[in-house]
Amino acid sequence: MAEVSNKQVILREYVTGFPKESDLYVSSTATIKLKLSEPEHEGSSNKLVLVKNLYLSCDPYQRLLMERIEGLSSQPNSSFTPGSPIYGYGVAKVLDSGHPDLKAGDLVWGTTYWEEYSRIPAPEGLIKIQHTDVPLSYYTGILGMPGLTAYVGFYEICSPKKGEHVFISAAAGAVGQLVGQFAKLMGCYVVGSAGSKEKVDLLKNKLGFDEAFNYKEEADLNAAFKRYFPEGIDIYFENVGGKMLDAVLLNMRLHGRIAVCGMISQYNLDQAEGVTNLMHLVYKRIRLHGFSVRDHYHLHSKFVESMLPYIRQGKIVYMEDIVEGLESGPRALVGLFKGLNFGKQVVDISA
Amino acid sequence: MAEVSNKQVILREYVTGFPKESDLYVSSTATIKLKLSEPEHEGSSNKLVLVKNLYLSCDPYQRLLMERIEGLSSQPNSSFTPGSPIYGYGVAKVLDSGHPDLKAGDLVWGTTYWEEYSRIPAPEGLIKIQHTDVPLSYYTGILGMPGLTAYVGFYEICSPKKGEHVFISAAAGAVGQLVGQFAKLMGCYVVGSAGSKEKVDLLKNKLGFDEAFNYKEEADLNAAFKRYFPEGIDIYFENVGGKMLDAVLLNMRLHGRIAVCGMISQYNLDQAEGVTNLMHLVYKRIRLHGFSVRDHYHLHSKFVESMLPYIRQGKIVYMEDIVEGLESGPRALVGLFKGLNFGKQVVDISA
The missing domain is CATH 3.90.180.10 (Medium-chain alcohol dehydrogenases, catalytic domain)
Incomplete structure (x- = not known):
């Protein structure tokens, strides 16, 4: 042939x-x-x-x-x-x-x-x-790897509860936008960070985040978290790593959970930025949990069936x-x- | 009066x-x-x-x-x-x-x-x-705060299984010496680090560790771990932080657990050492879990009752x-x- x-x-x-x-x-x-x-x-x-x-x-x-x-x-x-x-x-x-x-x-x-x-x-x-x-x-x-990543990372790794305070970095990305919508559906207070005004507007106006900020405009990330989370962060969905993680650690609440999905800010560096505030894991008894969707593909068909009604009814957008x-x-x-x-x-x- | x-x-x-x-x-x-x-x-x-x-x-x-x-x-x-x-x-x-x-x-x-x-x-x-x-x-x-810390940190936070490979830093200290003995009782392979030849001898000859090393004599901690854990580390009981944690992260196994009890190497530094290998949390899907014994004092009387027979029979020494x-x-x-x-x-x- x-x-x-x-x-x-x-x-x-x-x-x-x-x-x-x-x-x-x-x-x-x-x-x-x-x-x-x-x-x-x-x-x-x-x-x-x-x-x-x-x-x-x-x-x-x-x-x-x-x-x-x-x-x-x-x-x-x-x-x-x-x-x-x-x-x-x-x-x-x-x-x-x-x-x-x-x-x-x-x-x-x-x-x-x-x-x-x-x-x-x-x-x-x-x-x-x-x-x-x-x-x-x-x-x-939404129905493939990023969607299942958001689903597993939020529901399985973060053990979220209604009313908890959730922060998502790279929140306008393939995974982050879904984590934010899942957290809102659960009744959490949700803040996302992104890298442009347009993305911040998207998060607040279209994806239903309570607040969002442009991390490039925050010279002091710690101060930004104090502003958006005066009572601290219960759940951090980590997509970026480095300085962002270090500032989040200072602002976590007792028994907080951090799902580490990725660290995009570090992938292009010869040497990763050092994270210095890890003692806050002890002060606040925090669980920092790396995960990979690869361990969870057995959940995929169940995941798709549960997502389709939300997509068809417009309750989750992508x-x-x-x-x-x-x-x-x-x-x-x-x-x-x-x-x-x-x-x-x-x-x-x-x- | x-x-x-x-x-x-x-x-x-x-x-x-x-x-x-x-x-x-x-x-x-x-x-x-x-x-x-x-x-x-x-x-x-x-x-x-x-x-x-x-x-x-x-x-x-x-x-x-x-x-x-x-x-x-x-x-x-x-x-x-x-x-x-x-x-x-x-x-x-x-x-x-x-x-x-x-x-x-x-x-x-x-x-x-x-x-x-x-x-x-x-x-x-x-x-x-x-x-x-x-x-x-x-x-x-052994029957107070450090004992309960070792007990909770090992059994509750690390979810150990028979045959797993366990590393303990500050292993001759108040907590580490017990974690090592608990891990041996469970049938794990156990290696500890300490800061002198006498402590290393104590770990190997009196406390039953499989191996022990003096971290001050290891110019390359990563190489030390490759030597003692050619197949990697399942459980790390973290007492010291900084460079030790960074080298351990490189040598963790898939689905490893790290219980963060403390980071004594960092307490006297103006600025903590940066930990750079956190992406290994994702590569190996590792759980890094800070804890405090303060959350677990309700277990204390049960803990004492379970420890006393081991102490009386000399099966655990302190x-x-x-x-x-x-x-x-x-x-x-x-x-x-x-x-x-x-x-x-x-x-x-x-x-």
Whole structure:
């Protein structure tokens, strides 16, 4: 069978410091057969699925994979390979399947490559999409990895109670915007931080946060927390790390909980900022809990079923920032680290 | 009624940096009546008890009280007052009581002052001692605050399982030596760090640790952990903070737990050392949990009953470093921060 061209987004070299658009490039040299070989198709042990990629997800953790990861035996991901296409979460349509649970025409989400067509193992890497009355891109966001991250991080890790005081950093991002809405649904007081006036307005006017502030305009973060949380913070949903975490620690309340989802402010630094206020973990008996959505995918179908009514009734909204075409991918991905995205950053390659 | 002399250990001034013996002084100018007044005795609302102090406990947290504590509304303690006697845990004998549950002759432990005789509220501050077939000084250590700290921190906060790999810093101290023995009783692999060859020998030869090392002889803590924990650390009982915590984070295993009991290495620094490896909380999904024994005193009597058989049968041993007389108190207390104590540091003023 003839091969077709398969455009790809390639990592040029391992990255140090802030990633640049030129650290990635789009290549049109690869080709791919749009059919599995006979042994692959007949359900060999690796259960390959051939997909056409539709939506690619830009997520902060991908920055960590742009450098050589060493000595992290517990790190679940391996680095991207320079000269090869990067990978991430995405939504795709099955073209051919060597797995009995998936057939041509099925829609799936999961780990895929930044290219037009991919060969992926299933079901380890792919989950079948059951509901298509919502935007398919939602499976890179509210109904995919970021959504389940927000759900698990808030409900399971933070053990929230009605009336508690919740702070969320990177609150206009793919995860933060959902944590804030979950916390409001539970009857909490919710404050978010973001990096622009437009995002602050979004949080307050569209997403229902009680308060929001632009961290770039706060020379003294501790003073900002004293203003927004005069009685202290019960729950902090941590997306940024560094100075923000240090100031939050000073303002936590007795028996507070901090869910550590990520630390985007630290990913581009040669040496992470030192956090100095950890004795407040003892003073206030705080639980600081790192988690990964990877431990919780067994909850995904239950999670989707519980979210769909809220989405359909407009009780939870989701902001997406969608760019078109693989060529727009590098700029969209590196833009995350300058906060250029307005909501969940997605690359639409369905055309 | 005549007053008697009441020797006291007084804080001279608020302390910065490492405390010196001269930051404290012994005064013989105070006097006290060895009987409560009639209204105090008849059970007025403050339920005063008059005690003769027998054993005074030297504990690292007392360093935190030697400076002015500001802006820590959740800090359970208030600073010591310059010109006044310091306070801490101790064992005492009741001389007179305004509380119906305590009577003259009873032995108690709890919060008392560094002086010969004290007037203390009960039962908030004092717990009656029920078992006197063990050394009374044990109620400043294995059967008192440090013992319950080790018990709660290990069993409740760390959720240990048989066979797990446990690391304990300040392992020859009042708390660490017990955590190590608890972990061995549970069937864990246990390594401790301490600051001298003698303490390392104690850990390995008397307290049953599998391994121990002198942190002062390890130029590269990360390398030390790679040597003692080639498969990583499941549980870290944190007593020291700073660089030790940073190196431990690099060597934690997936789903590890860290109980933060204290951070003695940081108490004398103007600015705490920054901890830079907190992203490992996410990589390995680690729970870092500050706790205080103050939240768990309801478990104390059950704890004592469960410990006594182990003590009587010699299945748990307890190392004490006892000095004689109030005059020895200042040197003993500040010695903690140089690691001069060999086991639980106690001041015996029972003579």
